[in-house]
Amino acid sequence: MSLALIRTQPYTDWSPEVSPETRATLRRELEQGAVLYFPDLAFRFQPGEERFLDPRYSDGKSKNINLRANDKAVRGAAGTAQDLADLYNLIHRYATSSESLIHALFPEYAGHMTRAGTSLRPSEIAGRPVSWRKDDTRLHVDSFPSNPMLGKRLLRVFHNIDREAPRVWRVGEPFGDFATRFVPKTHGMWPGQAWLMKTLHITKRERSEYDHRMLQLHDLAKADLEYQKTVPQQEFHFPPGATWIVFSDQLLHAAMRGKAMMEQTIYLDPAAIGDRTHSPEAVLSRMLGKPMLAA
Numbered sequence: 001m002s003l004a005l006i007r008t009q010p011y012t013d014w015s016p017e018v019s020p021e022t023r024a025t026l027r028r029e030l031e032q033g034a035v036l037y038f039p040d041l042a043f044r045f046q047p048g049e050e051r052f053l054d055p056r057y058s059d060g061k062s063k064n065i066n067l068r069a070n071d072k073a074v075r076g077a078a079g080t081a082q083d084l085a086d087l088y089n090l091i092h093r094y095a096t097s098s099e100s101l102i103h104a105l106f107p108e109y110a111g112h113m114t115r116a117g118t119s120l121r122p123s124e125i126a127g128r129p130v131s132w133r134k135d136d137t138r139l140h141v142d143s144f145p146s147n148p149m150l151g152k153r154l155l156r157v158f159h160n161i162d163r164e165a166p167r168v169w170r171v172g173e174p175f176g177d178f179a180t181r182f183v184p185k186t187h188g189m190w191p192g193q194a195w196l197m198k199t200l201h202i203t204k205r206e207r208s209e210y211d212h213r214m215l216q217l218h219d220l221a222k223a224d225l226e227y228q229k230t231v232p233q234q235e236f237h238f239p240p241g242a243t244w245i246v247f248s249d250q251l252l253h254a255a256m257r258g259k260a261m262m263e264q265t266i267y268l269d270p271a272a273i274g275d276r277t278h279s280p281e282a283v284l285s286r287m288l289g290k291p292m293l294a295a
Contacts, residue, residue, distance in 0.1 A: 003171065003172075003173070003232055003233060003234040004234070005033065005034050005035050005171050005234060005251070006034070006035050006037050006171075006234070006236055007026075007029050007034045007035065007036050007037060008037050008038075008039060009026075009036055009037060009038045009041075010040075011038055011040075011041055012038075012040045012041055012042075013041075014041070014043075014097040014098075014100050014101050014104075015100045015101070015103075015104050016101075016104050016105070017104075018104060018105060023105060023106065023107070026105055026106070027105075027106055027108070027274055028274070028275065030106075030245065030246075030247065031247070031273055031274060031275055031276075031278060031279070032275075032278050033174055033175055033247070033250050033251055033278055035171060035236075035244050035245070035246050035251065036105075036244060036245040036246070037236075037238070037242065037243075037244045038242065038243040038244065038245075039239065039241075039242050040241070040242075041101075041159075041241075041242070041243040042241040042243075043094060043097060043159050043161060043241075043243070043262065045090075045161075046089075046090070048086065049086065049090050050163075052065075052086075052087060052090060052120060052122065053122060053161070053162065053163065053259075053260045054122065055122045055123045055259075056078070057077055057078055057079050057083065057087065057122060058076060058077065058078065058122055058123060059076050059077060059078045060078070061076065062075070062076030063121060063123065063128070064076060064119040064120060064121040064122075064263075065077040065087060065091070065119060065120045065121075065122065066091075066117050066118065066119040066120075067088065067091045067092060067095065067117065067118045067119070068116075068117055069095075069114070069115040069116060069117070069118075072088070073088060074087045074088050074091060087120070090120070091118050091119070091120055091262075092118070094118055094120075094159070094262050094264060095115060095118040095264055098118075098157040098264035098266075099113070099115060099264075099266070101157060101243075101245075102155070102157065102245075102266060105245075108272060108274065109155075109268060109272045111272075112268055112269035112271060112272035113155075113266050113267070113268055113269075113272075114152075114266065114267040114268075115264075115266060116265040116266060116267050117264075117265050118262075118263070118264050118265070119262065119263050120161070120260075120261075120262050121259070121260070121261045121262070121263065122259060122260055123259055124257070124258070124259040125137065125255050125256065125257055125258055125259070126256065126257045132222055132223060133218075133219060133222060135222060136254060136255050137254050137255060137256050138221070138222040138228055138254055139170060139172045139221055139222075139227075139228055139231065139233065139252045139253065139254045140218050140221050140222050140252065140253070140254065141175070141178070141214065141217060141218055141221070141248070141249055141250065141251070141252060141253075141280070142154050142218070142248040142249050143211065143214040143215045143217070143218040143249065144211075144215075145202075145203075145215060146202065146203050146204055147203070147204050148203055148204070148205055148206070148207040148208055148211040149210075149211060149249070149267070150205070150208050150210070150211065150293065151208065151210055151270050151281050151292070151293040152267040152268060152269060152270065153247055153249060153250075153267070153268040153269075153270060153272075153273065153279070154247060154248045154249040154265060154266075154267070154268075155245070155246075155247055155248075155265070155266040155267075155268045156245070156246055156247075156248045156263060156264065156265050156266070157243065157244075157245050157263070157264040157266070158238075158243065158244050158245075158246075158261060158262070158263050159242070159243045159244075159261065159262045159263070160238045160239065160240055160241065160242050160243075160258065160260070160261055161240075161260045161261060161262050162240050162258065162259055162260035162261070163240055163260075164240060165240070165257070165258055165259065166237035166238055166239050166240070166257075166258060167237070167238040167242075167255070167257075167258035167261055168235065168236075168237050168238075168255070168256040168257040168258055169235070169236050169238065169253055169254065169255055169256065170233050170234065170235050170236075170253065170254040170256060171233060171234050171236065171251060171252060171253050171254075172231050172232065172233045172234075172251075172252030172253070172254075173231055173232045173233070173252060174278075175250045175251070175252070175278065175280055175283055176278065176283050178217070178221070178231075178252055179217070179280075179283050179284065179287060180287070181227070182216075182217050182220045182221065183213065183217070183284065183287050183288070185216075185220055186212075186213050186216040186217065186220070187216070188209055188212065188213075189207070189209060189212050193207075194206040194207045194208070194212075208292065208293055209292055210280075210281055210284065210292035210293055213284055213288075213292070214249065214280060214284075221252070231252075233252075235256070238258075249280055250278070250279065250280055270293075281293060
């Protein structure tokens with residue numbers, strides 16, 4: 001099976017003028033699980049910001065330097081007070097640019113978006129020592145053990161801010177095919193489990209069955225090395241200065257090589273999705289014969 005999930009776009013501005021017809025096409029492709037790829041949509045450094053491509057500005061404990069929505073300071077960073085202030089300005093500017101892009105391409109999403117984390121990842125992916133569950137060089141869909149999404153979608157805007165090297169990704173089979181393979185290996189929660197996990201502060205809120213199944217799918221895919229080798233997949237090199245948008249809870253993806261990436265996560269209410277046929281929640285509900293989320 002040959003995959004062709006990358007959809008190349010011509011836009012070079014973070015607030016582009018896009019016709020209604022083109023917006024409808026982009027929305028449909030994104031919601032069906034494609035990658036919207038902008039090879040010439042560069043995020044510009046301000047003078048002096050290039051220094052933050054050096055991993056020494058990371059505190060060494062986190063895999064990224066990040067800014068939570070509404071925070072006034074970055075986390076995971078090291079440096080002088082001026083360095084930290086400059087990092088805040090850089091990452092906050094990327095957050096604003098990413099939201100402007102989503103508003104321009106998908107105005108229907110605007111009232112349903114919540115800005116989540118924004119990050120600068122200055123370290124090389126390849127060779128980083130991590131457990132298999134945290135190994136993002138293995139194909140996976142995003143799901144958070146301690147932060148249940150309760151059906152909210154994970155919309156992400158990535159940018160290769162490195163000056164020289166591409167960001168190398170693998171993308172895998174459609175979510176429906178992936179789910180057909182692994183959902184039968186998942187199981188539901190036992191009575192009281194969601195309440196207990198919240199009470200013990202294992203999760204930030206009560207986990208839904210949707211989150212429970214998605215987390216298992218994340219783990220099952222990463223643990224299956226034969227699947228990693230043989231699943232239909234496509235490798236793609238995002239060059240320096242490129243931007244791309246995905247639903248990372250739907251697209252099977254693996255980051256293989258590269259450094260100096262920026263990323264914006266947006267939580268999107270599922271009510272904003274135009275065609276939910278392909279969404280993970282809809283696929284799981286059909287397969288299991290019951291709604292995944294409370295009414």
